[in-house]
Amino acid sequence: MGKSRPPIPKELQLSIFRRDRWICLWCNRPVIFGPVLRLLEREMRKAGRTEPLAYFNAHATRDSAPLLDELWGVIDHVEAFSTGGANSEENLATACNKCNGRKSSASLKKWGGREMRKPIKGKYGEPQHWDGLSGVFVILAPRDPVGLTASDKTWLKVFTTAIESL
Numbered sequence: 001m002g003k004s005r006p007p008i009p010k011e012l013q014l015s016i017f018r019r020d021r022w023i024c025l026w027c028n029r030p031v032i033f034g035p036v037l038r039l040l041e042r043e044m045r046k047a048g049r050t051e052p053l054a055y056f057n058a059h060a061t062r063d064s065a066p067l068l069d070e071l072w073g074v075i076d077h078v079e080a081f082s083t084g085g086a087n088s089e090e091n092l093a094t095a096c097n098k099c100n101g102r103k104s105s106a107s108l109k110k111w112g113g114r115e116m117r118k119p120i121k122g123k124y125g126e127p128q129h130w131d132g133l134s135g136v137f138v139i140l141a142p143r144d145p146v147g148l149t150a151s152d153k154t155w156l157k158v159f160t161t162a163i164e165s166l
C-alpha cells in the first residue's frame with residue numbers, strides 16, 4: 001500500500017468546487033454536494049413520509065442512492081497522491097463519483113492519457129450559477145443542528161464563512 005492520503009481541508013475543497021463551477025472535470029456533468037441528500041431525506045421523514053427513499057447512502061450505492069452513485073461531487077487528484085501528486089489547487093479538480101471510481105480502477109497510464117473535458121460551445125453555454133445544491137444544505141442544516149454529523153457541522157461553518165466573505 002502507498003502513503004495514506006492526508007485529508008483535503010474543506011475550505012480548499014470548496015474553493016475547488018467553486019472554481020470548477022460544480023462541474024466534473026472529466027465528463028462535464030454537474031455534480032451534487034452529497035450531504036444535502038441526507039438532509040433532504042431528513043426533511044421527508046420530518047414531514048411524516050415513511051416509505052423507503054433512495055436519496056442518501058454514505059457509500060453512494062446505486063440501489064440506495066442512485067443520484068449520488070452518479071453525481072456525488074468529490075475532489076480528485078489530477079496526478080494521484082500516491083505517485084507524488086500534491087494537495088495543491090493546480091493538482092485538484094472536481095469529479096463526479098463515477099469518474100472518480102473509474103480513475104481509481106483504471107491503470108494510471110490509461111487514465112493519464114485521457115483528455116479532460118473541452119469547454120462546450122453549446123447554444124446556451126455552460127451553467128454559471130450551479131452550486132451543487134450546496135445552498136440548500138446551508139438552509140436545511142441549521143433546522144436541526146443536533147442531528148448533524150461532525151463533517152456536516154464543519155461544512156456548514158465553511159459555507160457560512162465563505163458566504164460572509166463574499
Ligand SMILES: [Zn+2]
Binds near residue numbers: 026027
Ligand atoms: Zn464525471
